[in-house]
Amino acid sequence: MAIETKRLLTTSKAISEGIAQEMERDPSVFVMGEDIGTYGGIFGATEGLLAKFGPDRVMDTPISETAFIGAAVGAAISGMRPIAELMFVDFFGVCMDQIYNHMAKIHYESGGNVKVPMVVTTAIGGGYGDGAQHSQTLYGMFAHLPGMKIVVPSTPYDAKGLMIAAIRDDNPVVYMFHKGIMGLGWMTPNPRATAHVPEEPYTIPIGKADVKREGRDLTIVTVSLMVHRALDAADDLATEGIEAEVLDLRSLVPLDREAIIASVMKTHRILVVDEDYRSFGMSGEVITTVIEGAFDHLDAPPVRLAYPDVPIPYSRPLEDFCLPSRDKIAAAARQLMGR
Amino acid sequence: MAIETKRLLTTSKAISEGIAQEMERDPSVFVMGEDIGTYGGIFGATEGLLAKFGPDRVMDTPISETAFIGAAVGAAISGMRPIAELMFVDFFGVCMDQIYNHMAKIHYESGGNVKVPMVVTTAIGGGYGDGAQHSQTLYGMFAHLPGMKIVVPSTPYDAKGLMIAAIRDDNPVVYMFHKGIMGLGWMTPNPRATAHVPEEPYTIPIGKADVKREGRDLTIVTVSLMVHRALDAADDLATEGIEAEVLDLRSLVPLDREAIIASVMKTHRILVVDEDYRSFGMSGEVITTVIEGAFDHLDAPPVRLAYPDVPIPYSRPLEDFCLPSRDKIAAAARQLMGR
Amino acid sequence: MPDNKTLRDMHYEMIRIRLFEETIQKVYFEGKTPAFDIAAGTVPGEMHLSAGQEPVAVGVAAHLRPSDAVTATHRPHHIALAHGMDIRKLAAEIFGKETGLGHGKGGHMHLFDPATNFGCSGIIAEGMPTAVGHALAFKKQGKDDIAVSFFGEGAANQGAFHESLNLAALWQLGVVFVCEDNAWAISVPKDKATAIANNSDRAAAYGIPGVLVPDNDPIAIYEAAGEAVSRARRGGGPSLIEVKTDRLFGHFEGDAQAYRTKEELALLQERDAIRAFERRLIESADLTASDAQNAWTRARAEVDEAIDFARSSPYPEPSAALQHVFA
Amino acid sequence: MPDNKTLRDMHYEMIRIRLFEETIQKVYFEGKTPAFDIAAGTVPGEMHLSAGQEPVAVGVAAHLRPSDAVTATHRPHHIALAHGMDIRKLAAEIFGKETGLGHGKGGHMHLFDPATNFGCSGIIAEGMPTAVGHALAFKKQGKDDIAVSFFGEGAANQGAFHESLNLAALWQLGVVFVCEDNAWAISVPKDKATAIANNSDRAAAYGIPGVLVPDNDPIAIYEAAGEAVSRARRGGGPSLIEVKTDRLFGHFEGDAQAYRTKEELALLQERDAIRAFERRLIESADLTASDAQNAWTRARAEVDEAIDFARSSPYPEPSAALQHVFA
Ligand SMILES: Cc1ncc(C[n+]2csc(CCOP(=O)(O)OP(=O)(O)O)c2C)c(N)n1
Ligand SMILES: Cc1ncc(C[n+]2csc(CCOP(=O)(O)OP(=O)(O)O)c2C)c(N)n1
Ligand SMILES: [Mg+2]
């Protein structure tokens, strides 16, 4: 019997591998963005691509997000499949018109005649002291605006499969990677940010949630880095006899409402964990989905644990106070269980 | 006994009167924007101001929203109280960075040392065939982002009082007026868009919802033009013996959660009507608020009637299909009542 | 100098556009009198017509092929027609009909035509980056197609203008930027918005050619565009062309234009570029008076046929609103 | 030419900034070795230091009063200090302490100081419109205070640059725009981002003076800034100054700088503007060698005292995170 050694990759390497394989397969795929060439992307999502594919297909840009994301829209319409990186999601405000009024709407406005197959990649998330303009997640805000798919992976395996699916999708996809899931050497390590990733290309369907841990007592619905925090909390809860199911939405648009409802039908209790701002966002949408689909199956009112409605503070004790954490998740789960 | 003749004003005149009175009272108030001078604002919110106050205090701008809204931020920090008009909320994407990363965050980032007292006025809403880039409401998206108050008036009386309150507020306020509430001669008339407005200046506290109609059977929570649609529907429902309470939130930030809960405690049923996109927005937030505050008082699952998650279509039958209306509200209310 | 056929084509095309715009204007007011209600009538919403600006569209489009990409603004009809968009589909889209270019989903500010690689946007200057992207795609694909981006003088103060010109110049892309300077951005005159007199001078900020066409002359525009288009086609990079043109109507229909004097409006009518061009062609014997008359008649018929098509077409099914969010 | 006192002040100020940055660099790596973890240690988050760019800050700030508004970027320390920000409050903010400028809420990219009318932003070019607004307020208030906006050469390709310069020029506001051209935007060299060689040439697009200071010389900067500041103060409108300066460190701390050659980095060290300036002052007898030495000693003490203050200050209460959203 041969010993199978599994290939381990960080999430950032899984993403860049997915992009590289699509670039090999399809000459219409190319990448644009700030510092995505020599630097390999500030968060490593494009590492190695310049060396492999050269500057015509891996293009460093000026700090002109409106121009280059808009250029991606035009290139997509004219037959290319661009990937454009917005370095931090926090910068959306300088180029949102291209994203939500153009990239996301042209297919609809054209009555389906014009396709805009492109991916906007962007880094989200805080927890490392980067302050109010570099630490937001904002996926809830993007998901509110129709016409683009919103992908928010949590693991290396998902990241690669969802990236390949995003590139092959004929629709615009915003692919949001949390800095804390990337497995970067210089970020607080997250043990699950390095994991087995198959070498061959594969896709994960966009719009399907994934049960990252099964459980019978309550459902924890979340995305991205908070999946890991929830899994950690679930470990703690298990020692107390509470079995939490952890549902990773993986994408907010499409939102896998069936999966949310199915899990709640089983556990009868739901806790939503959200690193995005609390109000008018994901937490409310997930809870409302449950109310619409499983009201009569609830044994307790749904609960949310989210970032408070404050700009992200810089100082560590302040930021820690705001961020959902393993302990806060476990505490909220206990409360939901009436313990 | 003297006969009192009440002074009637359209909402747009009520707004411009509120601005004018504050400009008279406080020399630091001034107005900037595209076509707000000679033209008086595309939706009349600044009509008559140029003639009264001259071009130094009523400044037409280039089509440079980032520059002039950012200039308002700077001017506010340096002691002025600017009002900057973003002609349509749909254009936020060209200048959102100034709005949400600067206007909304500087006070917090400064630890409370720097104030940014300014108002961004902007037109929202559809229903008149203006297509995907000129018909959105988007208040849910703005309300998701912390640091700015979000005011969404529905009547001439509220509009004036809230405008004066917004100008006097030491915080940034986004003041969103629906084109359909303005009482413009050239927009489909809404009978309640002209109403009594006192001549003297007065304020309405930002963050207090208002019961626009009392009722015992269900609560309809909404804002802006949909308040009128809800009142119309409530008239229809009354003829069938259903007494709907219509709660006008008037602002989304602060959100008057107490008022929502108090009303639901009374009626035990809630319908949220929302012209903004359905998912990840106001409708989910209001329902979640009810779940958090009055779960055990509900006689039926909360229901929402919102704009579907599609870009706004141009053609009239398509747009009508999407927009909440008097009839759709009444139908949703009947369903909620189990009729 | 355009050859005789081109001159005659340009003449016809300008007339066709003018008649289309005048007809849409009439249709637009159907159901909106006596009380103007923007939501009422055959065609709701805002309506930005281009009468007076035909020379810019036809002077440039004369050099283009259908595979060249064109992006335009909230005021797109003249450019769409000159670039070859199907006039019936355009009319039907304006009517919100199922037979329209976007099956009624887009409307007059959101026209997307794969057949002529045309797109437009109601957001000022935000069509410009898209044009840069089309040109980028063509370069990658090894094509000599080019992209043309039309925009108003008001748009030249928007950030997207600056970023787009810099990017196109940096990457030496085949884009022709055409500024239609009609002196007004709604009610704001250019000198209240732009710190310098001529936007063509801004080309220096990007190291690209900047050409000013000081009057609304289709031939001068044709000449300037010809050079810019062939430079773009042969890989010589982008150019900026600025044309001083005229907006004969209000900013949108229903605009009382209190900000313009009667004299200004009268002057514009007087110097109407179509009539001037027609006179000139007749004088130079490029066209006979009866050919000229003929052009008006033919164009009238073509426009009427398109309007009839639009009028008699069915509306889309209401529930179709939920389709086409995703492919 | 600055007088002797000004020269000596500039000399001291450059040293104080350099020592501050070097000290912050050391502090930043506390708790981040052996394995670098951006979230760990005394000071978390990104850290953009300005060593090498001191001449720009001091050459301009020498002309300013505390009531003049200054906006800066993600790389703000040199400008903040040169404009007079309390060094202890700055240090404490970087440490995330209650005694910091923003009670720990802002951090090193978000410094707001009412005492010196200073603000900065981590969003490229987006501090520029704020500066325009400060100047607008001063004009309305009848003051002769001015606003200065610092930004990198990378920022000059962002839309906000264009809009801000046009608006300031149009309204003839008292703004001095100072472009710190350190040749790099993180890893992207200027010629891969900017279509022309000198951003000062872009002033022509707004009809304002554009001045190039081709080397990192505090005196040349002082001269250029003096003219721009006095023009702004007397109501003569905005100017654009571009300075070719040097970024001695990585873009942020922890940046391996694989994109720069060892030779380039060595060359920058060699031509260090502070040492060059010091030599020149000693040669011209504006400063004795022992005065120079003294300046380093004094500055060292001042910086150390500030760092001690920051270190010994308490953290804010965690729940203070919920305060100051609204006034
Ligand atoms: C970003 C943005 N700001 C404002 C508007 C509103 N608006 C529509 S047309 C227009 C004037 C445009 O002027 P110009 O670019 O000169 O084009 P013209 O109308 O003269 O053809 C304005 C301000 C808009 N559509 N988009
Ligand atoms: C709008 C925006 N895009 C991208 C970034 C990421 N970013 C931070 S600093 C930087 C480079 C800035 O270069 P430059 O303006 O030359 O300033 P320098 O760092 O050289 O001082 C970039 C791209 C940002 N902060 N904001
Ligand atoms: Mg114009």
Ligand SMILES: [Mg+2]
């Ligand atoms: Mg730089």
